[in-house]
C-alpha cells in the first residue's frame with residue numbers, strides 16, 4: 397500500500413498492529429507514523445524506521461489512514477485535538493477503541509467522515525489476529541480495502557456494529573483467556589512432574605495443536621474431544637472433574653462480563 401498510516405496512541409495494540417503490518421509487507425515502517433505522548437517509549441520503533449511523533453495533528457496531516465488506538469477514556473481529548481486536521485475527502489478513520497460507536501467518533505470529527513471500527517487482538521503482531529470489522533457509513537471500496545489490510549495480519553470477519561462489544565470480549569480479551577488457560581495447564585504439568593519450562597512448552601504446543609485441529613479439519617471441538625476420550629479413560633475423568641468445577645461455565649460467565657464491560661468503557665463526557 398502506498399498510503400500513509402497514522403496510529404494515534406501507540407501502546408499495546410497500536411504497536412502490535414504496526415509490527416504486524418510491516419512484518420506482512422503491507423506497509424513500510426517509514427509509511428507508518430506512530431504517536432504517543434512520551435515518544436521516549438518509541439525509541440526502538442524509531443530505530444526500526446517508523447516515524448514517531450507526539451504531535452497528533454501533524455501525524456494526521458501527513459497521513460491518509462488514521463487509526464485511533466488510545467484508551468476509551470483518552471479518546472475525547474484526542475478527537476477534540478485532531479478534528480480540525482481531519483479532511484473527510486482525504487482521510488479514512490479506523491478505530492480499534494472498545495465501546496465507541498462510529499457515530500460517536502463522527503460526532504466529534506464531522507458527519508461526512510468515513511469511520512470503520514476494527515477489533516483486532518494482540519496476535520496481530522505475528523499475523524494471527526482474529527479481527528472483527530464494522531461500519532455504518534464507509535463505502536464498499538473502503539470496507540474492502542480495510543478488510544484486505546487486516547487480512548494481511550490474520551482473519552477478518554465483518555459483523556454488525558451492535559456486536560462489536562461481543563467481538564471485543566470473545567476475540568480481543570479472548571487472547572488473555574486462552575493464555576491463562578495455557579498457564580493453568582502448565583501449572584498442572586509442574587504438579588505432576590515437569591519442570592516449569594518444559595511444562596509450558598508442552599502446554600503451548602498442545603493448545604496450538606488443539607486450535608489447529610479445528611482450523612484444519614473444520615470440525616466442532618466436541619468431535620475432536622470424542623477422539624481423545626477413551627471409555628473409562630483418563631481424559632474423560634479429567635475433563636469431567638474440570639466441568640464439575642465450573643470450567644465451561646466460568647469461561648462463559650467471564651466472556652459475558654467482559655462484553656458487558658466493553659460496552660461501558662466510554663462516555664461522551666469523559
Ligand SMILES: NC(=O)C1=CN([C@@H]2O[C@H](COP(=O)(O)OP(=O)(O)OC[C@H]3O[C@@H](n4cnc5c(N)ncnc54)[C@H](O)[C@@H]3O)[C@@H](O)[C@H]2O)C=CC1
Nearest residue numbers: 405406407408409432433465466467468470492493494568
Ligand atoms: N490491548 C488489546 O489487546 C486491545 C486493545 N483495544 C483497544 O485499543 C485501545 C488501546 O488499548 P491498549 O493499546 O491496550 O492501551 P495502551 O494504554 O497500551 O495504549 C494507548 C496509548 O495511547 C497513548 N496516548 C494516550 N493519550 C494520547 C494522546 N493524546 N496522543 C497520543 N497518544 C496518546 C498512550 O501513551 C498509550 O501508549 C483501547 O481503546 C482498547 O480498547 C482493542 C483491541 C485489542
Ligand SMILES: O=C(O)[C@@H]1CCC=N1
Nearest residue numbers: 494564565568569661
Ligand atoms: O481490556 C481492554 O479493555 C482492552 C479491550 C480489548 C482488549 N483489551
